[in-house]
Amino acid sequence: MHYWPPPRARTAVVRRLRATLVESLGPDCHLRGALPGAMVDHDYSTGTVRGLLCKLCNRTVEECPHVNGCPKADYMSNPLAAHLALHYPPYLAYEPKASTRAQKIELLGFDPLAEWRPARS
Template sequence: MVIKTLLCSRESLGVADAAHGLSRYRTPEDIRKAVVALRRRPCFRPATGDKGCPPEAFANASRRKLYSALVRRYGPMCQSCGQRYGHVIDHDHFSRLVRGLLCRVCNAWIDNCVHEDANVCPYAGYLNEPPAERLALRYPASHRIRAMDEVRSAILGFDIMESPAWPSANPAAWRWEIPDAAYLEGVASDWWARHPNAPGALRLQREAR
């Protein structure tokens, strides 16, 4: 999870702005340094306090169905801290399988957790055994996420979503050389060209003329 989170820039990858984040792609050494630094400090622990209010109905029909399924099975509270109402449908960024319902605080911090012992970090317990994993619910991927997956595959040389294609079972052993900026910009541009109905694609096509 950490490799996938840290590998690419968080900026969008439309044709017009693909080049802006290219210098922010990270090498294996960069990621290892980040993991070492994260392991030296404890994860943020949300304080007990106001549990807030249940979320408004999701605008997206797919997310409404996922939220209803999670609440029916586990209730409306955050499945990590249990202190606040869950507002975010959390999912694994490798498989896109839904992990559970999180409050906004836990959702903001949980993907930075690199700890292994649930006795040391509550986030580790949630990540090691996601509550909703047994439901096998798939989270809908946005166009931006799909474009980022294309660029990640170009950087690594294999599809990170397909574990059989991994060069080794241990991601810590992976090595890669980041391609030049023009090539990665072309990968992002090609993806948008193949998906003309993606948000912003028509505008970008008009600007390119």
């Protein structure tokens, strides 16, 4: 189910990030534009906000195996929100299960979360 406006974000920081993205780039998904954007997308390794995505794109954007030449790869290498220089706070970032993280490491050949913040014990 897709809707606008999305449910209120749990923290004021995310609400402000979402409002800035909507004001600057519009409320539609910044990857496909077909559905309203609801999720603030960010690069897990740097914390840099890339844009506002619908729930489907937010779940699948990082699974793209391409370096370039497809919409997801192009979005990740040249995010619409780059010029805004917004940063997602590390303490709010998604923490995957150990098995999910292991799969990502196997797929990518490195741990995308290792540089940005220490692993939780």
